[in-house]
Amino acid sequence: MAGIDVGQIITALIAIIAVPLALLGYIILGEQIIERLSDSLQGWIRPYFWALPAIGFATIFMVYPLLRTVVVSFRNNDDTDWIGFSNYKYFFTFPDTLTSLRNSLLWLVFYTFFAVFLGLVIAILVDRVRYESLAKIAIFLPVPISAVAASIIWKFMFDYQPPGTVQTGTLNALLGVAGRDPVAWLINATTNNAALIFVGVWTATGFCMVIISASLKAISSEVLEAARIDGANEFQIVRLVITPLLWPTITVVGTTMLINALKTFDIVYVMTNGAYGTDVIATQMFSQLQHNHLGRAAAVGVVLFIAVVPLLVINIRRFQQQEEQR
Amino acid sequence: MSVGTTTREAVRPRSAVSVIDRFGAGLQRLPLHIVIIIFCAIWVVPTVGMIINSFRSVSDMGVAGWWTTLFPPHGFTFASYQQVLAIEGVAPSIVSSVLITIPATVIQLTIATMGAYAFAWMKFPGKNLFFIVIVGLMVVPIQMTLIPVLQFFKLVHLNATIIAVWLAHSGYGLPFEVFLLRNYLGGLPREVFESAEVDGAGHSVRFLRIAVPMTLPAIASLTIFVFLGIWNDLLVALTFLGTSQYRPFTVVITGLVTSFGGGWQFLTAAAVLQMALPLAVFIALQRYFVRGVTAGSVKG
Known part of the structure; x- marks a missing residue:
């Protein structure tokens, strides 16, 4: 040492x-x-x-x-002179930054939706089996793992070798078994953002599941039993009874995921470093910072902040409601 | 709120059901089990695969997937671990991670507990406004603050030092911690504090002898959460330590991943070393861990 x-x-x-x-x-x-x-x-x-x-x-x-x-954000890259809205103009017209904006929107929608949706589905499913705690540990396992380690884990899953050679990446090996050509998941422009977002979902689902599951346990079994006696089938119970009762929790978890989606940095930075059109706002900002483009980086930061403002307001409102109930 | 607890009893009555009916019901539930097992596999197999790979030689990793090792000849080896630890800067970076994480955790939790006590048990003008600002700050992306903080550290000659990272982590962590601890402290019974006051105990005694001991469960959960958050952090260390010799483990691994291109496979060993601590903490302290992770989102 x-x-x-x-x-x-x-x-x-x-x-x-x-x-x-x-x-x-x-x-x-x-x-x-x-x-x-x-x-x-x-x-x-x-x-x-x-x-x-x-x-x-x-x-x-x-x-x-x-x-x-x-x-x-209204100053030049050395922070020595005022340049008006030039940095913003750059951000909203330059193709690279527009790509990062588009990708962050993709993260915002798909990462949030799938993390919460899968968390909800898994919480409801495992509630019905006896090995629930074991299954939950399995789903929760990626939560303590750093995004850096998770990225290396998934670099292996997505590993790609040219067709005809041995596929050592798990996913491409599975495709091979199914008789399909391997896919360059992280390079191919149609799959790479989805692949990165999936890694994000993979690390976040356990978090959503645990919180949703805690509220699920608080729903009294009498309510569910009453619905069953009224002749509702399991799907109707989930859709019409459980989901509405869990809605407050789902919105809380959802806002947390929206904020995570906007802040996404580690996974993209480690797995592709924003190459092949996978840049997001946070990695875009970091690369501006590394090039000492202070003004541009600050403008990106402000855009990120403006995106967070509605969530900030929601958070403060919720806090004030809770205070009134105290 | 633990991963492992089931509070509700099974709903269906079992006694009156015949063996054949029960078998039929079991068969009906087969799709449920299959779906759950597929989910569990997707969430566990990648990690297991990488851990297995970390014990294989790089040449094996190049010619066959990790699953081939499940059958003999296994060919397990520690070569990747030796190779990773031999790279200059890797071993010291693990020490740096410890040197960053522990003080940063201690500093922010001490300050947060004090602040939370003031917000929970004292009245002062502007208290609500201050606290609403703190609630708002919880969601502010730290990216928004990086440039001025970087300029600030340069101004006070702390840039690229370990102290800068302690301070930055503390600043970024405080809003959430003050919020959480204030809710917990505010939930303590008022009588305890009042009777101590009647007995002539000043605020420092009430804080150290009553508030802190009674808040320990919350502080413990929070400590685990904060500790691992800093241990796993990439962005803050990358920004404020950059290429300094005190870079933590995550930054060094990331640098290796992006610079190696082709031969990065042996970095599996680095990833396993990096996630060993969080996984050990999770497995050993599951209940506290989950409580810490979830406390922010669910009230009560």
Whole structure:
């Protein structure tokens, strides 16, 4: 294990011990000082004192950067001069960026739909068998796996060799068994986006399933039994009873997936690096950043943010409703 | 909320059914079992296939699929692991991953718990507004913040240091953690805090002796979730560490995948090493793990 920097290890150890200690000192010393103040002053200062580190971090790393990115998006690539809407014009007219926009829309629709739909279907199916917990573990298995590892896993599944040679990729070997020609899944323009989106769905279905399954368990068996006595068959029960009852959960999971779809970066970056027309907004932004095109990258970021705003509003509304119920 | 629990009893009465009827019913349910097994296979086989491949030689991987190894001669070998670990920078990057992940987790959870306490148990002007901003920040894509944060790190001479990544991860993780812990802390019984106050305990005592111990289950789930999130992160490390010598494992693997082109097959070993920790944590701490992952989306 050569090449390990001892200095970094010491820095890390200091951080692990010193940061909590420093915050502990901050709390105890700060409280001592605050307790000496007049009562009204205490009530004023104390909450801000406690919330300050969190609010400070959120401000430095999120609120200020958000505003600053909007400013940078109207500036040139070195961030030295104002150039109006040129960066946006570039984003909405240049073929490469338009491709990334199209692909992100594909992710938004298909990734979200299939992750939630499959999560729902599997949750309902496994609810009816005795090996439910085992089946759920199987479906959930990709969730803890990083997108980097998942991408390598699926690079093998999609592996392609020219026709006539041995297919070592699982999918093309299966096609061979069926007597079909191998497909270059990740290069072929008709399959590559679908293939990448499928990998995304594969990593997310377990998450959707677990959450939907938890609400499914909360539906009382009496409701289902009543429907059965009324002569409903299993498909009608799923469609007319279970799905409507699960709808609030489905929308919550759905918004989470929409946000994931917009933020998609790792899978595309590792598997194709955006080549062969698979770029998405997030990889497009990263490559602009790597080319030091700050203004253009910022404009892409703003587009991404604008896409998130409706979800942001939904999230805040839901939060406010929950607060009223507290 | 665990993967493994079934709370509802089987619905159909079983006692009055004859053996033949039961066999018939079982046959009727056969399609159900087949569908479930196909789903399970799609979700498990790729991972298993790659793990098997990581124990094969690169030349074997080139001439036959992983499934051929299921029959003798197996030809298992650790060659890929030796090859991967021998690449310059791979072994140190695993250490870097640990050095990034642990402090970043500790820093943000300490700050988040403090902030959550203020939001749950103190009254102050602007509290609701601040908290709504935090709820909003939970969905903001971090891409939106990368450029200014990068400029900020350059300004304070932290760019491409491990400290920058700790701070960035902490900033990005905080909104969700404050939100979650505040909901949990706010659900604790008011009487406990009030009686402590009557006994003369100040806020620091109430926080350290009551709030933190009573929130430990939530903190534990969150710790697992945050820890693995950082361990698996690619974008933040890629942006703020770039080509520095402290790149974590995910960044180094990604660099190898994109630069190798043809001979990338032995990187299966790297992928297995990278996912070993998350999988071990998932299997060992299933209940906490699932609770941590799902806590954000489902209330209560």
